Amino acid sequence: MTEPQRPESPSSPSPPTPSAAEGHAGGGALPQARVVRRGRPSLVWLLPVIALAVGGWLVVKTLAEQGPSVSIDFENAAGLNAGKTKVKYKDVDIGTVTRIDVSTDLDHVTVTADLRQGSEEFLAEDTRFWVSRPRITASQVSGLETLLSGAFVALDPGSSRKQSRHFQGLARPPVITTDAPGRRFRLRADTLGSLNPGTPVYYRRIQVGQVIDYTLDDDGGAVTVDVFINSPHDKLVHTNTRFWNASGIDLELSANGVRLDTQSLVSVLVGGVAFDTPADLEATDTVAPADQFFPLYANRSAANKQVYLHKERYLMIFNGSVRGLNVGAPVSLRGIRIGQVMDIELDFDKQQLDFRIPVLVEVEPERIGFPEPQSADDQKDARVLRQLVQRGLRAQLKTGNLLTGALYIELDFHSDAAPAKLTQRQGYSVVPTLPTPLEAATNKITALLDKVNALPIEGIGEDLQAAVGDARELLGSAELRTAVDELSAVLSEARGVTAQLNSELAPKLDAVLGSLQGTLEDASRTLNNTNELIGPDAPMSVEAVRTMREVSAAARSLRVMADYLERHPEALIQGKGGGR
Incomplete structure (x- = not known):
């Protein structure tokens, strides 16, 4: 094996490399x-590395600063634009709408918004979102600032500890935000009337709150109205406070007359709720807690009406017309209302072949100090009412309003009423009644006419006609004319004699009266002198007594002589004979 060739140093010169043709040819x-x-790396590669590092830092920074993303369902997206519409809290931008989609069922739109970092504290489960845009209603004007800036999504943080990222947007802005000082109360009413969110709430004609919402019960039997009372006026609501509907003009035309009540011009136009605490009830210093339920009365009079728990119902049967008597008409005792009419019926009496009208009334005995029954026997016996009926307690229809002809029932004592007893009918005590004053007068007139009809008018007329004929004949007779003429002559003569007496006898009478006056004066002087002469000790008085005695004796003698002459009148001629 051949040893591998060691690479040469880069600094040593490289031998010439033979070409491939030469190697092939040389074999x-x-x-x-x-x-x-190579030597050091090139600086060109440094730029991508720096760009990659900057990009990574930006990605990390963006992810670190990115806030939560929420989705909100609205009925429509009017005024909203993705990438432009802002999300604001107290006019501070905290996010932007990034996407707007239509739901799959085409029922609503879903708005997606990215919020700033740190906005998680706003996203409680009860947080509310709505679109702030210009709105003009009967009770308020809002969103005018969006005319220039455009619509935006407003946020009201909730107080729940549970977080959420999906919300149901409100169709209209809330009347009261969660940071508003005050308390909410709930009212129960049969009907809503003209109340709407934003309707003012008054206390002594001063606006202290407003209606924030209303809901209909599941069974449709009543309406719950939520009101918010601003602080510090919320302390004026006590546990026995009365709320009533002050909407519009409260005009009542009843047996008590015409009553007009209203709060203000605003309440006339948009409605209103008023409240007050009655001063005649106890425990008025207990402040009501938040969300307490109160009944909402129809008007002020219904709210101020004193409520008694104990009630008794009685029947009153009327024989005449009850036109003008309606359900709810007052029942009064000597002018003080103690109850009301509950029902009016028409009943046919088969025995009398006549119609009767039973009227069911409800009386509150506590208003007149009736003893509250302690047992069912006492209630059934009703001894107090029996005694009152025996004393003459009767029910009578009277006119309460001449303009409308409305009637009411008046209870009072009538000493001249026919005796009656308290009876029972259909489980109710029947209170005796009297006809109305008009019916009583009509009955008297009818009785009088019956008596007049019973008179022999024809016979009386014939007799009167005969008497008139006789009088006419007498007046036309010659004897009467002669008597009248003679009477006229006598009157003329009497008138002449009277004139003669006035002319001739008046002066003589005056002279006689003058002489008589002088004579009386002389007689008075003579009497005075005589009194002096005939005093008890005066000689003349003694002589007069003696003379009177002699005169008395002479009178006795004359009486004897008169008696004798009465027996013997012949003695005046013959004289007194012997032996007589």
């Missing part, structure tokens, strides 16, 4: 490969 061996060692 020698094939040429051998020779390794040539």
Whole structure:
């Protein structure tokens, strides 16, 4: 074997290499490969290495600074553009919309947005997204700043600890954000009325909050309205606070008259909710916790109505017309409302062949201090009500409003009412009734007309006609004319005599009266002198007594003589005979 040839040094000169033709022609061996060692590497290769390092650093930096990516479902993508539309929180850019896709069922659009690094704290499960664009509603105007800048996706961070990357976007901006100070309360109402998100909430006609949302119950029986009361006014809501619907103009025309109530011009146009705490209830200092449920009353009067738990129902049967009496009409006792009408029916009485109208009323005995029944027997007996009926308690229809003709039921005592008892019907106590004042007057007039009809009007008319004929005949008789003429002559003569007496006797009478007056004065003086003369101790008085005694004796003698003459009148002629 031949020893391999050692490579030559790069510095030694290389011998000339024979060509292939020469080697082949000379018949020698094939040429051998020779390794040539290079010097330092070329600087050209440094540029790709630097570019690769910079690219890797940029990739690492980009991946390190890249934030979370979220997807949001919206009803439509109006105003949104991929790569241009921003995602903002409090007007600060925190991301960009990168993609907009339509869902496979064509029901909504899915917006993909890349957020900045550190935005993970905003992506709670209850975080809300919505598209901020110009909106004008009856209750508010929002999004006007987007007229120049364009629409953007707004974000309201949630408070849940659970994270999420997929969200359901809101159709409209939320009325209240999670960072707003205050508390939310929930109201239950039969109907929504004119309430909408953004509808103001008033306290003493001052706006202190607004409606944020409403939902219909699963069974459709009621509506839940969420309201938000701003701080510090949320402390005004207590556990016994009353909320009522203050929307529009509350005009009530009832038996009590016409009542008009409204909060403000805004509430008239867009509606409103008002609340207050009654001052006549206890425990008004307990502040209500957040999310507490309250009933939403239809109006202020319904909210201020005092509620009593104990209620009693009674029947009142009326025989006359009840036109104007409606369900809900008040039942009052001496002008104070104690209940209301619950039902009105029409009943046919087969025995009397007449119609009767049973009216079911509900009374709150606590309003008038009725003792609350302690047992079913006491309630069934109703001894207090029986005693009141025996004393004359009756129910009567009265007119509450002359304009509308609305009626109400008045309970009062009537001492002249016919005796009646408390009866039972269909499980209810039946309170006796009286006809209305108009019906009573009509009945009296009818009775009077019946009496008049019972009178023999025809006979009386005939007699009266005969009497008038006789009077006419008498008045036309000659005797009456003669008597009238004679009476006229007598009156003329009497008038002449009277005139003569006035002219002739009046002066004489005056003279006589003057003389009489002088005579009376003389007589008065004479009497005074006489009193002095006939005093008890005066001599004349003594003589007068003696004289009177003598006169008395003479009078007795004259009486004896008169008696004798009465018996013997002939003695005046013959004289007194012997023996008489």
